[in-house]
Amino acid sequence: MFDGVLQRFAERAPASVMVRGLLERLLNAERLERWFESTREEQYTRQILFSSLVGLMLQIVCRVQANVHAAYRQSSIAASVVAVYGKLQGVELSTSQGLVRLIATDAAALIDELGGARPERLPGYRIRYLDGNCIAASERRLKPLRDSAAAPLPGKSLVVFDDARGLLSDVFPCADGHAQERSLLGEVAETIQANDLWIADRNFCVTAFLAAIARRQAAFVIRHHSGLSVKPLSALQARGRRGNGELLEQAVQVSDADGHIWTWRRVVLRLKQPTRDGHRELNLLTNLPAEQAEAATVAELYRGRWTIETAFQKLQGHLNAELNTLGYPQAALFGFCLALVAFNLYAVVMAALRAAHPEAKVDKTVSEHYLAGEIARTTEGLNIAVEQAQWRVFAQADQVSFCAMLLVLAQNVDLKKLRKSTRGPKKPPTARTKHTGKPHVSTAKLLAKAAGG
Incomplete structure (x- = not known):
């Protein structure tokens, strides 16, 4: 299906190729720059392209790089790291929200084309779960925060979960970490469509x-x-x-x-x-x-409702959704929104696996933790070994052909390697009554005594 090195990766690391192909199709630089220019309000491009900023932050969100400095060192951005932080600080909330909506719309179309959507829980209604997320306290790097004993909150948001497709389909970000979530409901109400079914706490x-x-x-x-x-x-x-x-x-x-x-x-x-x-x-x-x-x-x-709570857990467990080094609200919320984007790319991969392996009960048996780990491990080698020109096939293909490629890649995935680890019921905690007056004990001596030595 592909040429040379890319074909070998498609056979041995197909999930990573799927994600890289989705990035090339949905988040390629040319497309992102066109979209940014048509939607931006005050922000502009000088030294740092918006697409470069997205690429850098996705490296962190997907745990390929540990932080902004590490990702910057590996990037080709000509501007200084200070300029990168300045650019992150200026990302408009409407831009972050719009990018989530753009990719969620594209991902929904792909999932429908793949036939990977689940049946609605109530026929005739599109289920939308709504919940709030408060970004965890940031470090006190900013001067106004350095002498604060209270934890600085860089923002919060309301997030909408599309149940049938498994997508985080919309976000309503707010820079005020103290704002009441209810204050954002007016914006949510404007997006409601007939036959939606909204479920919330x-x-x-x-x-x-x-x-x-x-x-x-x-x-x-x-x-x-x-x-x-x-x-x-x-x-x-x-x-x-x-x-x-x-x-x-x-x-x-x-x-x-x-x-x-x-x-x-x-x-x-x-x-x-x-x-x-x-x-x-x-x-x-x-x-x-x-x-x-x-x-x-x-x-x-x-x-x-547990499905959207589980989605938030996945954002924390599989992705780097809340970067505590980003104190400015716009930067922290941009990072969070890119985690939503990455989550939706994974949702397309899961939909392709459901469509390619209908008998496997993918949602119950496949560990997205193992899937994310495999992708993070192989992404760097994939980017080094495969020439950029070879990825263009994903951006240039029509929707039907692109989904056909995803299905072939999904069929190559060895689900046994991604199987969830099940555990039995939890045992009651053992009462710790021995050695209560001692600061420490020797493990070797205790093991020897238990073995009768």
């Missing part, structure tokens, strides 16, 4: 947001916050049992700021065992019709 249970969803002919399943007043129209009615608890349901009325009265449903799950937060009841508000989603279905849909 109680922090997003705001009348204006719920009403905006309903007005756009969309639906929601959101945990009820006690701050939102509802008027019960009936007593709670039993709706059977589900796993750990009893299901009940009632109709409620909610009045919005315009005086419009909405009639929605409240589903209550009374738990035998409390949640980690000690709660024994989960109250869910939804405008889904009962004939489309009974109480048990609503509870199951809400339980699916």
